[in-house]
Amino acid sequence: MLDRTADNVARATPEPLAKKIRGISDKGLAWLFISPTILLLLAINIFPLFWAIYLSFTNFRANRPNEVVKNLGLANYQRILGDQDIWIAMQTTAHFVFWTILLQTVIGFTLAWLIDRKFRGHAFWTTIILVPMMLSPAVVGNFWRFLYEPQIGLFSYVVSFVTGIPPTNVQMLSNVELAPWAIIIVDTWMWTPYVMLICLAGLRSIPEYIYEAAEVDRASNWRQFWSITLPMALPFIMLAVLFRGIENFKMFDMVNLLTGGGPGSTTEVASITLKRQAFESWRTGYSSAFAIILFVAVFGLANIYVKALNKVKQR
Amino acid sequence: MSLTTAHSVVAPSSNAKLIAGTIIIAYALISIVPLLWIFATSFKTPPDSIAYPPKIVFQPSIEGYCNLFTTRTRQTPEYINSLGPATGFCDETVRKRNMVIAGPSNFLPRFVNSLIIAFGSTFCAVFLGTLSAYGFSRFKVPLADDLLFFILSTRFMPPIAVAIPIYLMYRELGLSDTALGMILLYTAVNVSLAVWLLKGFIDEIPREYEEAAMIDGYTRLQAFWRTVLPQATTGIAATAIFCLIFAWNEYAFAALLTSGTAQTAPPFIPTIIGEGGQDWPAVAAGTTIFLVPILVFTILLRKQLLRGITFGAVRK
Numbered sequence: 074m075l076d077r078t079a080d081n082v083a084r085a086t087p088e089p090l091a092k093k094i095r096g097i098s099d100k101g102l103a104w105l106f107i108s109p110t111i112l113l114l115l116a117i118n119i120f121p122l123f124w125a126i127y128l129s130f131t132n133f134r135a136n137r138p139n140e141v142v143k144n145l146g147l148a149n150y151q152r153i154l155g156d157q158d159i160w161i162a163m164q165t166t167a168h169f170v171f172w173t174i175l176l177q178t179v180i181g182f183t184l185a186w187l188i189d190r191k192f193r194g195h196a197f198w199t200t201i202i203l204v205p206m207m208l209s210p211a212v213v214g215n216f217w218r219f220l221y222e223p224q225i226g227l228f229s230y231v232v233s234f235v236t237g238i239p240p241t242n243v244q245m246l247s248n249v250e251l252a253p254w255a256i257i258i259v260d261t262w263m264w265t266p267y268v269m270l271i272c273l274a275g276l277r278s279i280p281e282y283i284y285e286a287a288e289v290d291r292a293s294n295w296r297q298f299w300s301i302t303l304p305m306a307l308p309f310i311m312l313a314v315l316f317r318g319i320e321n322f323k324m325f326d327m328v329n330l331l332t333g334g335g336p337g338s339t340t341e342v343a344s345i346t347l348k349r350q351a352f353e354s355w356r357t358g359y360s361s362a363f364a365i366i367l368f369v370a371v372f373g374l375a376n377i378y379v380k381a382l383n384k385v386k387q388r
Numbered sequence: 389m390s391l392t393t394a395h396s397v398v399a400p401s402s403n404a405k406l407i408a409g410t411i412i413i414a415y416a417l418i419s420i421v422p423l424l425w426i427f428a429t430s431f432k433t434p435p436d437s438i439a440y441p442p443k444i445v446f447q448p449s450i451e452g453y454c455n456l457f458t459t460r461t462r463q464t465p466e467y468i469n470s471l472g473p474a475t476g477f478c479d480e481t482v483r484k485r486n487m488v489i490a491g492p493s494n495f496l497p498r499f500v501n502s503l504i505i506a507f508g509s510t511f512c513a514v515f516l517g518t519l520s521a522y523g524f525s526r527f528k529v530p531l532a533d534d535l536l537f538f539i540l541s542t543r544f545m546p547p548i549a550v551a552i553p554i555y556l557m558y559r560e561l562g563l564s565d566t567a568l569g570m571i572l573l574y575t576a577v578n579v580s581l582a583v584w585l586l587k588g589f590i591d592e593i594p595r596e597y598e599e600a601a602m603i604d605g606y607t608r609l610q611a612f613w614r615t616v617l618p619q620a621t622t623g624i625a626a627t628a629i630f631c632l633i634f635a636w637n638e639y640a641f642a643a644l645l646t647s648g649t650a651q652t653a654p655p656f657i658p659t660i661i662g663e664g665g666q667d668w669p670a671v672a673a674g675t676t677i678f679l680v681p682i683l684v685f686t687i688l689l690r691k692q693l694l695r696g697i698t699f700g701a702v703r704k
Contacts, residue, residue, distance in 0.1 A: 103527035117576035121553030192409035211639030323546035326639035364549030
């Protein structure tokens with residue numbers, strides 16, 4: 074009712090006055106709409122971040138809240154950079170990120186290229202391939218433990234059936250050599266569809282007329298692939314690589330359930346080390362410092378990511 | 389032309405299509421096997437589930453589902469014989485293993501927690517996200533690019549790194565292990581996705597609609613409500629499903645910040661154990677029930693999937 078009256082008044086009044094009577098100005102409305110989101114993120118993301126920065130300079134332990142907190146300056150950071158275990162965890166993470174991305178990119182791009190041959194029923198099979206990436210990495214990762222069980226697990230059974238290794242010897246999760254590959258296999262199974270989907274968009278963005286022109290010039294298929302397909306799909310592939318890189322750099326859930334970092338610490342990626350330090354050893358100050366270091370690394374990657382993303386958008 | 393199309397990429401030959409199709413179908417079938425195995429295991433009896441060689445053909449049983457929803461205690465055969473007749477299929481199955489049902493398990497409450505937290509946080513994230521996306525899309529916001537980057541960057545924080553101070557903050561505020569705390573947290577994580585996706589969708593709605601509505605005497609707010617929102621329904625629905633899937637699947641925060649009353653299904657399912665180790669049919673049953681909604685959503689979403697997973701960077 075009130076709106077109506079205001080409306081009628083507004084219609085009869087000259088423009089500058091009308092704006093005032095119509096209620097909130099555009100500028101006010103913009104802030105009214107945006108500020109709740111910003112406030113929420115400040116409260117749940119930025120405030121805790123600053124708290125973590127403060128803690129990273131102290132010897133605070135969350136399981137002893139009544140103890141006097143001492144300021145250690147940069148000592149936590151120095152200890153992290155000199156900590157052998159942290160470097161091993163970073164190497165484990167690098168190994169995991171490198172191999173998962175390599176496998177996912179190669180397989181994902183190949184699948185996308187094959188789907189782009191547009192055979193009959195490709196839409197249906199594409200949907201089937203996409204299913205694993207939508208599922209909870211924790212819940213599915215947990216089930217892979219069963220598939221990896223020696224002897225009774227399906228994966229171990231198939232491996233021993235194909236290779237002839239006795240089924241009790243296929244110990245994917247308890248073998249020091251195999252455990253890092255066990256997590257790489259599950260991650261690749263889950264996330265190859267992701268890379269595939271982005272590559273497919275890249276391939277479909279290439280205009281047909283470019284291939285037609287290449288045909289007129291009698292360029293071979295091989296030449297067309299290297300000079301047209303790959304360069305034109307490259308920004309999309311990079312986008313997928315960066316996104317997977319960031320996600321796998323902070324990988325926690327699947328690895329935590331599959332191996333928990335074990336056997337020993339052979340699959341202890343950075344996030345698992347962080348969890349062990351923060352929630353098992355309760356070295357809150359020390360782990361906060363490690364968290365900040367990880368965050369800075371991810372933030373750097375994110376910056377590159379957004380630049381690449383804008384490049385893709387411009388095309 | 390017919391000479392060149394034989395090996396053209398523009399129109400792949402029927403041979404190429406056949407080979408491509410075969411490889412894709414083979415990959416799809418292999419990649420779906422673990423999921424089919426989860427489904428099959430949920431209908432196996434515990435002995436069948438750990439048989440060697442793994443059983444592909446088996447007598448289906450709903451023992452896994454019985455075990456998922458109940459807790460059981462072992463009793464002597466004499467005691468079991470002294471009880472009255474079994475009250476249902478589950479009761480009967482459990483008694484064959486010399487056990488009696490002691491009560492309901494925690495699965496149902498955990499599942500309900502998942503529903504409450506996922507839907508609650510999705511509603512909040514989409515509500516805030518729609519407003520912000522409209523703000524960024526239609527108004528000149530100072531430092532808009534920086535704010536948008538800030539919003540996105542919060543998504544890149546490693547969850548464990550955020551969890552340490554959140555854990556302390558929630559302990560101070562009494563939000564530890566509460567549904568409200570988890571809803572706030574998931575809203576904060578999802579709102580970045582919601583803003584970026586919805587900004588893309590709203591950018592695609594021509595401004596002329598609102599301008600026309602405003603010339604007709606609507607205020608900006610009315611124009612937003614009556615012209616933009618109805619046009620953005622598809623985008624809002626797709627965004628909501630993406631937020632829902634994230635909140636449904638989330639594990640790291642849930643595992644570290646909840647332990648009892650507000651625990652969701654992902655940290656609970658791995659803890660389902662039977663006598664002498666993990667009760668795989670029950671775990672498989674829980675996993676199956678947990679995954680089915682996501683399967684349905686994936687099929688509903690398949691046209692918007694690409695957009696969602698790239699924060700709106702790639703649109704088909």
